[in-house]
Amino acid sequence: MRLRHLLTHAFIAASALCLAACSDDTDGQKTGSAAAQTPAGAAAAAVRIAVQTVQPSRVVIYDELPGRVSAVRTAEIRPQVSGIVQKVLFTQGSDVVAGQPLFQIDPAPFEADVDAAAAVLARAEAGLANALSKYDRITALAATHTASTAALGDATAELARARADAAEAKASLRRRKLELANATVRSPIAGRIGQALITEGGLASSGTTAALATVQQIDSVYLDVRQPSMRREQLEEMDENGRGETADSLPVDLLTITGKPYGFKGKILFSDSTVDPGTGSIAIRLEVPNPDRQLLPGMYLRARVPSAIYPQALTVPQEAVLRDSSGEARLIMLEAGNTASSRNVELGAQTGGRYVILSGLKAGETVVVRGQDRAESGAPLAPVTYQPSAPGPHI
Numbered sequence: 001m002r003l004r005h006l007l008t009h010a011f012i013a014a015s016a017l018c019l020a021a022c023s024d025d026t027d028g029q030k031t032g033s034a035a036a037q038t039p040a041g042a043a044a045a046a047v048r049i050a051v052q053t054v055q056p057s058r059v060v061i062y063d064e065l066p067g068r069v070s071a072v073r074t075a076e077i078r079p080q081v082s083g084i085v086q087k088v089l090f091t092q093g094s095d096v097v098a099g100q101p102l103f104q105i106d107p108a109p110f111e112a113d114v115d116a117a118a119a120v121l122a123r124a125e126a127g128l129a130n131a132l133s134k135y136d137r138i139t140a141l142a143a144t145h146t147a148s149t150a151a152l153g154d155a156t157a158e159l160a161r162a163r164a165d166a167a168e169a170k171a172s173l174r175r176r177k178l179e180l181a182n183a184t185v186r187s188p189i190a191g192r193i194g195q196a197l198i199t200e201g202g203l204a205s206s207g208t209t210a211a212l213a214t215v216q217q218i219d220s221v222y223l224d225v226r227q228p229s230m231r232r233e234q235l236e237e238m239d240e241n242g243r244g245e246t247a248d249s250l251p252v253d254l255l256t257i258t259g260k261p262y263g264f265k266g267k268i269l270f271s272d273s274t275v276d277p278g279t280g281s282i283a284i285r286l287e288v289p290n291p292d293r294q295l296l297p298g299m300y301l302r303a304r305v306p307s308a309i310y311p312q313a314l315t316v317p318q319e320a321v322l323r324d325s326s327g328e329a330r331l332i333m334l335e336a337g338n339t340a341s342s343r344n345v346e347l348g349a350q351t352g353g354r355y356v357i358l359s360g361l362k363a364g365e366t367v368v369v370r371g372q373d374r375a376e377s378g379a380p381l382a383p384v385t386y387q388p389s390a391p392g393p394h395i
Contacts (some may be wrong), residue, residue, distance in 0.1 A: 046382040049371035051334050054314050056363050059356060060250065061308035061349040067225035067286070069299045071218050075189045076211035077102060079204040080182040083109065092195045096187045096215060103185040103196075103212055105204055110180035117176040121169035124162070131155075131162035191217035192293070216297060221290045223254070223266060225303050226281040250309075252286055255302040264289040266303060308349055314361050315354040317388065320369040321347065331361070332368040332375050334383055340368060340375035353388075 083105035090102050138155040141147030185204075187193070193215045198204060204212060251265035266286035275282055286303060288295065295301070322330050330344045345360030361367075368375050369386040 046380040047371065047374045048382045048384060049334075049340075049375050050369045050386040051366050051383040052317065052320070052369050052386040053366045054316060054357075054361060054363060056312040056314055059310045059313035059315060059351065060306055061310075061351050061356075062253075062304040063227060063307040064255070065225040065227055065284075065303050065305050067223045067301055067303055069288075069295050069297055069301060070222045070224065071191070071216035071297045072220055072222060072287075073189050073191065073217035074297075075187065075191070075215045077185060077187065077213045077215065078208075078211050079103070079105065079185055079206050081105060081110065081179050082203070082205045082207070083183060085198055085200055085202045085204050087200060088196050088198075090193055090196070090213075092193065094193060096190065096193050098187060098190045100187045101184050102187055102193070103198070103204070105183040105185065107180055107183040110176065110183050113176040114173065114180055117169070117173040121166070121173050124166040124169040128159075128162040128166045131159040135159040185212065187215050189215055189217055191215045191219075218290055218293060218295070218297065221288050221295050221297070222269075223286040223288050223301055223303060225284050225286065225305060226276070226279065227271075227284055227305055227307070229275045229280055229282050250306050252306075253304040254288065255304070257300045257302070259302075262288075262294075262301065264291075268305075310348075310356060313348075314357045314363060316357060316361070316367050317369050317386070318350065318353050318355055320367050320372075321345075321355055322372060329355075332372040334366040334368055334375075334381070338381040338383060340381060342376070 085103055086106050087104040088102075089104060090096060090100070096102070135155040135158070138147050138152050142149070142152045193213055196213050197210065198212050250268075252268060254262035254264070254266055256262060266288040269285045269287050272283040284305060288301075316331065320331060322332065324330055324344075328344050329347045330342050333341050333343050335341050343360055346358040348356030348358045350356075366383075368383075375381060
């Protein structure tokens with residue numbers, strides 16, 4: 001029994017030693033395999049950046065300027081004769097045509113004046129006929145030396161006076177007929193008429209400054225804005241150097257006072273030749289179509305007036321521009337071999353979330369738009385094309 005007990009203990013010890021040796025061998029194999037799979041000095045992962053290649057394009061910079069609407073034509077209706085208004089012949093707030101009757105002043109006094117002037121003319125014409133007959137008779141007698149030279153001179157003078165009287169009577173009759181015609185007050189232009197400022201029974205006086213009504217032509221309207229004189233000088237310099245277009249030839253976008261776009265574009269008619277000494281601005285008049293009568297005189301609009309034109313501009317997204325400690329603008333450029341470099345540039349105007357680059361950049365070069373801080377770290381770069389509106393994680 002004792003011998004069997006000793007043999008059992010010896011077998012257990014040998015088994016334990018065997019298992020320990022196998023475990024050590026297995027661990028050694030695993031450690032060696034892991035060491036073989038992890039090479040020393042592995043390269044770091046490349047940094048993703050968003051880039052954009054710069055290409056020239058036509059860019060127009062606009063100034064958004066407020067302005068007031070005015071009618072193309074405004075006619076204040078005033079009477080040319082005095083009298084009592086018998087009728088108002090239009091509907092207030094309606095459209096009228098040129099020559100349309102608006103007010104009727106009592107014509108009876110003017111009709112009487114016409115009749116009186118006609119009678120005066122008839123009397124003058126009768127006197128002219130008598131003077132002409134007498135002149136012919138005296139002339140015949142003077143030819144036979146029967147009438148004296150003095151009588152012939154008197155007949156000649158009387159004929160001239162009769163002719164003058166007849167001419168004066170004709171002019172007076174035309175004047176009275178004109179006054180009779182003016183008793184019907186008509187619109188001189190086509191447009192929209194406002195309220196009647198006089199009613200039936202009111203006294204219309206030709207000597208007053210008060211208007212009976214106002215007609216405004218608003219199928220197209222004027223918009224008067226003011227632009228800094230410096231902007232106009234820039235446009236003129238560009239035009240002289242052949243770098244830009246004429247600003248007056250460009251259509252002008254319009255916005256209502258609430259910021260909504262207006263359905264028609266304006267056209268620059270002219271710029272004033274005088275600079276306002278108080279504001280340093282120049283008045284600009286625009287003509288704006290208004291077929292639906294949406295715009296009314298006195299309303300305010302905002303006009304996007306050209307302030308600079310670049311036919312071959314180089315632009316970069318606003319987020320691509322960095323500032324150094326001194327405030328100078330700079331860009332991170334993607335160079336050959338996917339390396340980055342910093343470059344100072346001169347900024348121009350900003351429009352649509354992009355800067356115009358005046359100097360320091362060439363067409364065809366690639367600019368880092370996102371990830372500039374990582375691009376300057378010296379790590380390898382993995383550029384992707386910049387997509388401003390593309391969904392996905394921000395780079």
